[in-house]
Amino acid sequence: MNHRQESLLKAIVESYIKTVKPVGSKSLCKKLNCSSATIRNEMARLEEAGYLEKNHISSGRIPSSKGYRYYVENLMKPKEMNGEDVLKLQQIFQNQELQLSDTVNKCVEIISEMTNYTSIVLGKKSLDNNLQQVSIIPLNNNRIVALVCTDHGIVQNKQFTIPKTISIDELSKTCDIINKMLSGTPIINVASRLEFEIKPVIATKIKQYEAVYEIFSKTFHDFAKNVHDNMHMSGTNHLLNAPDYGNLEDVKTILSKFDDENFIKKIESNENEEGVKVYIGDETEFDPNVTIIKTSFHRNGEDGTIAIIGPRRMEYAKTVGLLTYIHDQLNKED
């Protein structure tokens, strides 16, 4: 692609992002210093190469997914955030009172407010959590709460009604054994070590050891199951206001996918990708009519993904700039 073609593509993408109207040749004469006929010729070539599309034979051009991609990779310069927005975000990041999940939740709310796109955070316990401590709190009526706490301070609890044949004492004793033997164990390994190392030990000391084992086993199982302990969405209905979807059905299709079961899987960053990634149209594997820009974070024993979903005609420069900033803040050493 020669220089003039690049300028042309850039001009078309940026004009379309701004106005949502197919871009005609005449409107670009001044910017490119040539006549509309010349521009039409170049446009035809760009269209043939797959960077541009037409709605109908005599309409202006709009960028294709390929066009957007070329723009994002070669022509766009991520925009610096303005001072006001930086300030708003700083207030959140610097609030030491907040837990990580609250921080990111507020974060996505602000993102969707700033950008007018839908924004989502998926949080999960990181795999680098190690077991710190388990304990038991007895309640009334033969009920207990079993607690697991990791070295990053993530706590999960589960309630049980225990048979009368099990004493609190036996449970506490088992806790002590687990804490002594498994403290520091990566949380993903705890379940199997519980079965193969702890179970034999308590078998010699506790009568109802099977039932006791079950309680702790279930607790850890629950912990592992609830890896996605946090999913927060903000600005869902912004898509409704996007002028891109003349056809209401398209928006409904997208919105209904938000409720879908494997929605999370499609948003979650699958590889260990660093930085900010842009997925356009079909690349999203979510819906051909949207763009998803996402980034991941790792902090305080939690991993997560922050994603922004908008029309393919996304304000790429601004959005990538914003998400880059947030990524850098979140992954800073604590």
Place this chain on the structure above:
Amino acid sequence: MNHRQESLLKAIVESYIKTVKPVGSKSLCKKLNCSSATIRNEMARLEEAGYLEKNHISSGRIPSSKGYRYYVENLMKPKEMNGEDVLKLQQIFQNQELQLSDTVNKCVEIISEMTNYTSIVLGKKSLDNNLQQVSIIPLNNNRIVALVCTDHGIVQNKQFTIPKTISIDELSKTCDIINKMLSGTPIINVASRLEFEIKPVIATKIKQYEAVYEIFSKTFHDFAKNVHDNMHMSGTNHLLNAPDYGNLEDVKTILSKFDDENFIKKIESNENEEGVKVYIGDETEFDPNVTIIKTSFHRNGEDGTIAIIGPRRMEYAKTVGLLTYIHDQLNKED
């Protein structure tokens, strides 16, 4: 209102609920055994009394909010649920593995699927929770987790970085004191008793008692603040498919209110109302174009509200029947 007028109103409401089309006089002749002219006369009277409305001078009639209300209170008979739906719900209610919050969350998902309305659950810790136990788990790098557990087994934790001047020992000692003195205290009273009874006691035993007090005070404060620990919505976009809103703007207005800050306040059951309550149009104080049907539950130390939001043209009989069933199941003795 005489008997024929009641039959007429009932017929109009039920026809409109079914077809979403203004109801004309001719279509009701057979059902009421009289001519269209007679029906028109009655219609005119019902309209004057405020039970019916017209879109324009020569269109059929649609029920007004007052009409719906009369229908709900006097003419409607809540529908029994069909066996299939009962079965689906039973599977959830009888799953002992689930925590209350998971039960209700699944519940609203099924509700919105069955009814095609938006459904919401708001959960909060009940005021009848009493303090069971506080404890401390030390982590690395001078960090700790402080835990609060109530007699219903509700647990909340908060992480702190403690100054080096405070020892774990002092924190544990304070835990013991709190547990001895305040165990069984209603959770709403804990904060003040902590200040006026515990603080003086530890002041005599612990050097940095102010800082230690702060830690527990903040923990309880957080607990009290996070009363709304669970809000779950399902089927938000069902409203988009409702044929009621010819005007897309109306739906957008409603949907945007879901994101509003005091949305929760408007949904929450404010009085201690028992049973299933219906709020139509303006009565909702949320949006004049919707109906909200809600009920509350109290169980295992948690209170909550389940609400169904749909168009004013709601399938009242079916929805009230469904919610009545759920209310009865949830408030059953455990």
Place this chain on the structure above:
DNA sequence: CTTAGCACTTGAGTATAATATGTGCTAGAG
């Protein structure tokens, strides 16, 4: 390689008419 000119295509907007639905009112029958 660039540009001016022109025929052609399409979408959006507007005016008009035809049709269907349903009301209100009047006058007559029971």
Place this chain on the structure above:
DNA sequence: CTCTAGCACATATTATACTCAAGTGCTAAG
């Protein structure tokens, strides 16, 4: 006094035809 048949009138909906503006593709000349 109540019910009904009949008719004039009102409105939404749909289809049709027409015009206008925007923009392209192509050709021929600079």
